[in-house]
Amino acid sequence: xxxxxxxxxxxxxFVVTSEVAPPKxxxxxxxxxxxxxxxxxxxxxxxxxxxxxxxxxxSLGGALLVKEMGGEPILQMTCRDRxxxxxxxxxxxxxxxxxxxxxxxxxxxxxxGDHKEAKxxxxxxxxxxxxxxxxxxxxxxxxxxxxxxxxxxCAGAIVTPEANxxxxxxxxxxxxxxxxxxxxxxxxxxxxxxxxxFMEYARQFPVKVLAGIILLTSAxxxxxMNKNVAGVTVPKELIDEMAAAPKGRAIDTGIKIAGxxxxxxxxxxxxxxxxxxxxxxxxxxxAIMEAGGLL
Numbered sequence: 001x002x003x004x005x006x007x008x009x010x011x012x013x014f015v016v017t018s019e020v021a022p023p024k025x026x027x028x029x030x031x032x033x034x035x036x037x038x039x040x041x042x043x044x045x046x047x048x049x050x051x052x053x054x055x056x057x058x059s060l061g062g063a064l065l066v067k068e069m070g071g072e073p074i075l076q077m078t079c080r081d082r083x084x085x086x087x088x089x090x091x092x093x094x095x096x097x098x099x100x101x102x103x104x105x106x107x108x109x110x111x112x113g114d115h116k117e118a119k120x121x122x123x124x125x126x127x128x129x130x131x132x133x134x135x136x137x138x139x140x141x142x143x144x145x146x147x148x149x150x151x152x153x154c155a156g157a158i159v160t161p162e163a164n165x166x167x168x169x170x171x172x173x174x175x176x177x178x179x180x181x182x183x184x185x186x187x188x189x190x191x192x193x194x195x196x197x198f199m200e201y202a203r204q205f206p207v208k209v210l211a212g213i214i215l216l217t218s219a220x221x222x223x224x225m226n227k228n229v230a231g232v233t234v235p236k237e238l239i240d241e242m243a244a245a246p247k248g249r250a251i252d253t254g255i256k257i258a259g260x261x262x263x264x265x266x267x268x269x270x271x272x273x274x275x276x277x278x279x280x281x282x283x284x285x286x287a288i289m290e291a292g293g294l295l
Contacts, residue, residue, distance in 0.1 A: 259291020
């Protein structure tokens with residue numbers, strides 16, 4: 001296995017990942033632009049898997065595109081849409097094509113998406129998918145049959161450090177590490193003092209943690225996240241800072257806030273890196289990295 005991302009994690013450097021979203025259709029021009037823009041700047045790029053349960057070009061196809069363009073893909077796989085046969089088959093295919101990083105996700109409810117009549121699968125959850133990856137690496141599938149050629153992955157999962165109550169997340173965190181997670185990408189963190197408390201707990205375990213940084217684009221967006229996104233809390237002072245931004249300059253303020261957070265995370269050695277999510281504005285990731293002193 002040749003995983004540049006795993007090498008970066010093990011090197012001790014401050015690791016930076018970002019996301020690229022496949023299109024809703026076959027026009028890959030925008031995605032190609034974002035991959036070209038980011039491939040030399042970040043250590044790896046997550047390719048989202050029907051994010052928010054909205055049907056899109058497949059994550060596996062997007063990961064192959066990133067690979068073909070010379071980038072380092074992290075294949076996102078959700079358990080919402082596929083049973084264990086299909087999940088294992090996709091892992092075999094990905095590994096055979098040189099995709100060696102996977103982020104295992106349970107997946108958002110279909111109620112959030114654009115195909116509300118779709119039937120969810122959830123044959124496995126994220127911890128069980130991690131265990132399936134490790135089983136395939138040993139040369140056997142979940143049915144107990146031998147494989148003619150095994151897989152090799154740097155596998156990870158997510159955690160929500162700002163969940164309230166936090167205890168269920170800590171239980172899930174331990175379960176995911178026990179199942180074989182080598183890295184954890186967190187959901188968005190905005191209260192860094194609270195995140196430091198979470199990291200005091202997380203440091204007990206042999207896993208790399210990347211703090212999730214979601215770009216704030218406006219004060220209404222921040223309020224919406226507080227009201228509608230479970231486990232995300234944007235502090236009032238950040239909302240006020242976004243609201244005070246000059247007209248037409250809110251995104252600049254959001255980039256400044258993200259950069260300031262990255263600098264503090266890095267300077268205080270809170271965790272092993274950051275996962276930057278610009279959510280449809282991937283062209284702004286370099287500006288966020290520059291603001292954070294990463295370029």
